[in-house]
Amino acid sequence: MRSAWLTLVAAALAYAAAPSFRGCENKVKDSLHGVPQGWVQQAPAPQDQLIQLKIALAQPSAHELEKHIVEASDPAHERYGQFLSKEEAHELMAPEQGSVDIVREWLATHGLGEEHLYNSAAGDMVTIRVPVAVAESMLDTKFHVYTHAASGDSAIRTTAYSLPELLHDHVSFVQPTTMYARFKPMRSTMHFAGGVKATLAAGSVKSAAGQDVDASCNDEITLSCLQQLYNFGDYKPSTNTTLAVTGYLEEYANNADFQQFLGDDSANFTTTLVNGGKNDQDPSAAGGEANLDVQYAFGVAQPLAGTFYSTAGTPPFTPDKNEPTNGNEPYIDWLDFVLNQTSLPSVISTSYGDDEQTVPVDYAQRVCQGFQTLGSRGVSVTFSSGDSGVGDGSSDPSSTTCIANNGTNAIKFLPAFPASCPYVTTVGATQNVPEVAASFSGGGFSNIFARPSYQDDAVSAFLTGLGDTYAGLYNASGRAYPDVSAQGVNFDIVLGGSHTGVSGTSCSSPAFAGVVALVNDARVAAGKATLGFLNPLLYGAGAGAFNDITSGNNPGCGTEGFSAGTGWDPVTGLGTPDFDKLKTVALDN
Known part of the structure; x- marks a missing residue:
């Protein structure tokens, strides 16, 4: 497994850009003003350390979800108490096919095919596990190990990351990158x-x-x-x-x-x-x-x-094991699971x-x-x-x-x-x-x-x-x-x-x-x-x-x-x- 991921690193670092991304400049997607209070930057993250990242795709029908809950939760509205089925909710959560295609094309340029991706039930979230070296190349950033002084908790994070400008309208975020929450x-x-x-x-x-x-x-x-x-x-x-x-x-x-x-x-x-x-x-x-x-x-x-x-x-x-780090952002995983139940x-x-x-x-x-x-x-x-x-x-x-x-x-x-x-x-x-x-x-x-x-x-x-x-x-x-x-x-x-x-x-x-x-x-x-x-x-x-x-x-x-x-x-x-x-x-x- 380790050698397979190292091969992926080499492939990702030497890729030739797909046609859609040739000449497309990276643009900062999210950044912090500095290391959040209470956290201390330590050594650079090990290059072969696997990290798990979630790529959230834009949801063009999200406003319909909001409209529905406003009506279904208002006792004065005729639709009060009329709730969505799983299928109806997934339809409103789903991204456009164009967003799916362009994100897959971008991931492929970094050596990530379908076998490396986990898609959420509604298709609005893609989860990948990659070495730090690949993540740094994909996001045009540098990851470090950060330690929370009060608790001793550690995490691999950055203070800014970028995406090709072409992706900005299709991707809402890639996390955990700039997220320093501990969810205690x-x-x-x-x-x-x-x-x-x-x-x-x-x-x-x-x-x-x-x-x-x-x-x-x-x-x-x-x-x-x-x-x-x-x-x-x-x-x-x-x-x-x-x-x-x-x-x-x-x-x-x-x-x-x-x-x-x-x-x-x-x-x-x-x-x-x-x-x-x-x-x-x-x-x-x-x-x-x-x-x-x-x-x-x-x-x-x-x-x-x-x-x-x-x-x-x-x-x-503990940054000494070649296994995915804990992202410590459990709500997305839990929501994906529970919203897929009938x-x-x-x-x-x-x-x-x-x-x-x-x-x-x-x-x-x-x-x-x-x-x-x-x-x-x-x-x-x-x-x-x-x-x-x-x-x-x-x-x-x-x-x-x-x-x-x-x-x-x-x-x-x-x-x-x-x-x-x-x-x-x-x-x-x-x-x-x-x-x-x-x-x-x-x-x-x-x-x-x-x-x-x-x-x-x-x-x-x-x-x-x-x-x-x-x-x-x-x-x-x-x-x-x-x-x-x-x-x-x-x-x-x-x-x-x-x-x-x-x-x-x-x-x-x-x-x-x-x-x-x-x-x-x-x-x-x-x-x-x-x-x-x-x-x-x-x-x-x-x-x-x-x-x-x-x-x-x-x-x-x-x-x-x-x-x-x-x-x-x-x-x-x-x-x-x-x-x-x-x-x-x-x-x-």
């Missing part, structure tokens, strides 16, 4: 390790909605606490509605822990392996993130069937992300479009909002970690991605009873995506009250998040056979997703479609179905961050769900 779990802390649990208070306290809730829920959150807080304890699902959570970075969900958590030896969930993913059931391999997600998403929605998607990939890279879950929760500015704009837009496509097929997509408040989680005025990577080195709030995508429902965190904002709850305004119309009234009201506070630190016209919130502190989970506590918006997203699955079940039982993309309903008729959280803030970037208040805010969104009210709204629309 949105989990802030773990404690109670070794099975040592907190001393639980007795008696009851009042929730924000005035309901009696066990006082112990101020010490740790359990399924019973969520049932009491969010008013779904008496609901009994009656359909085959399903839900799912995603797992990355070799986070494995342990079934024995799941059964112990629920106290039910017959409890189970389905594991679907994506792109070579695994789900090691050795107790020592159980992942805190994965266990948290399945135990609370599927626990809230029990007995609805749950699926755990395990997508391959590990964050570190039947999909009614709701999918993900608790991973990173700073938006570490993600190239074109990549972020394509991934967000993938979530948009899921919504157009009837899937509600939820994401954790992040655990760093408005940036780095620090209110210390001397904090200098929130630096814009646009060349100005200005202090800026740092929004998270995919939390900032306007086609997902982003979930922030609360704590205590009655609920207040958790200080780590991620929230803010996108620098990539414009504010969607469904948010205009709610966000404009917040901005009017904010006035000039933090002017220049955030993009007031950007997509605002979170959309909603749920408890996110001291969740009791089972990990490796022992109880431990977990905090973070990683807790909030699966908990909220479980509630949405129950609402979808009620709609299906009534002969209606699942909700699909949630936000237009939530910001409209559904706004009154949430417990408004009016206390707390989310510090970061040397500030106290935004403050929770009456109505929507970029700490807790619209608030936490009242299942009974949300079900009523969903059935009335």
